[in-house]
Amino acid sequence: MQETLKKYFGFSSFRPMQHEVISHIMEGKDALVLMPTGGGKSICYQLPALLSEGLTLVISPLISLMKDQVDSLRANGIPAAALNSGNTDTSNLIIRRECRERKLKLLYISPERLMIDIQGWLRDVEISLIAIDEAHCISQWGHDFRPEYTQLGILHEHFPHTPLLALTATADKITRQDIIEQLQLREPKVFVSSFDRPNLSLTVKRGYQTREKNRAILTFIERQHGGSGIIYCMSRSKTESVSVWLSQHGIKNAIYHAGLSTELREKAQNDFINDRVQVVCATIAFGMGIDKSNVRWVIHYNMPKSIESYYQEIGRAGRDGLPSDTLLFYSAGDYIMLSKFAEESGQREINMEKLRRMEQYAEADVCRRRILLNYFGENMSHDCHNCDVCQNPPQRFDGSVIVQKALSAIARTGEQASVSTTIDILRGTYSPEVREKGYMSLKTFGVGRDIPPRDWHDYLLQMLQLGYFEIAYNENNHLKITPSGKEVLYGRTQAHLVTIIREEATSKKRGSKQKASKQTNAFTPQADSPDLFDALRALRKRLAEEEMMPAYIVMSDKVLQNLVLARPTTIEAFGNVSGIGEYKKRKYGQVFVDLIKQYV
Ligand code: ADP
């Protein structure tokens, strides 16, 4: 097993759980594997495929996923193909012949196609393993139900001696049970690996308004040295305005949302996969079917509606295991909007609860990763040191006066003001509403001039979370003071607010902090040897264009970094680098070694 892993994939050791799963499958037994995105599920069936006599079938729900996997396998010299409606009849004919002639090791197939072929030509082919990828699609409990998957229950009838391996990155207990029952797995062993993604940094910024958010995004992208990323927005129109902003600042980007034509969406996806654009501004419609391993960062322009969605979306970064950054913006506006959606969703209780958990995450003053993993039922007993809370623990101060000013402004309007009007009153701004309602004559008008509007947004959000006021969604989002708010307003209790730390004030400090965190995060040659890394990246891009393949399939970012570290100057040494199998060694060794020699 070890030898085959090195020979074909260039890895010298297994990731957690891969070895156990593969041994189990090689004994001809069924299994269900739960591993997070980027955990290394593919090897769990690709290696058994190479070690077995016959053909391995891989059932996959999307043509784009199949294509990506087949390309990666072929790039490692492994004979694989995909049968689906996207192929021409001739190419499907050739593929079937190759299967019969035992020329292919892996065949990717859609469930619909399989149901037809199972009655026909597949009966004459020796099938050594059937892998069901994205197995949660079989369950109505899962978030991505596909009716075609439900027919897969007949697999064992047709292939009584073939082990079935179901794999997924998302499955709670009900879904797990459902997968096992529907596929009729026989005494399956369930492998559950940790869902931790330690390479993803977690940061939340509270109370930023559009302008400040846009500026923060630019700074963030600048720090990414051209690395690819996704910006998730709540609405289609927001994806468009963010895109315009990025273009104005010379950042190549694409838009993706469900309102675009199929062609435009495919173009956006392909431009992203092939590094023709650096950023995709997208709604949650984007992501399924994206296997791009070198997504270096994910930004949430707005807060997602649940921790499940959030974790899935940030999970699209850093599949190659390299350090990747995630950033969530969270504002009162998001909260109001999402509460409205939840209230009107028909599943009010559940959705409000999910939203509250998401909010608690955003408001956390303990390690964020602990909150996430706990949410998924996994206990983590130490802090992660790779989230903003671990790196900059929030400091609280006695904010009673601030809270009193705000609540008093709200009270004096007769609780008829929204968040923005309250800020206008505090700041002494003559906005149309202030004039119309005569709020400039209130005693509190202008008492909060010393605090910038952006900080007021932050404080008000904190006050909302602390339960000092509520938002009346059915009354133009006016703010209503709660009994505990009154306690603070009348000076009967103190209010402890979190000190706001702004980017500009801390950029110096952050510089040194980042260095410190780098030590924990492992050495990043990308930042430390930019010249060689860029040269390798350029070579990879040239090769990818020649072969008409995404760059990350020619070689992952991780492999490029390994090359910077090892700086191999012989083809033999090149082949020893992790992630270079024999096929890539022969194919690319010379060009890479020639390039590296110029830098040694
Ligand atoms: P998943 O399907 O679980 O999202 P993949 O199978 O795509 O994950 O693997 C994620 C990444 O991890 C890929 O870039 C793959 O090459 C890499 N990988 C998988 N197994 C190993 C291993 N044993 N050693 C090093 N890298 C690995």
Ligand code: ZN
């Ligand atoms: Zn942490």
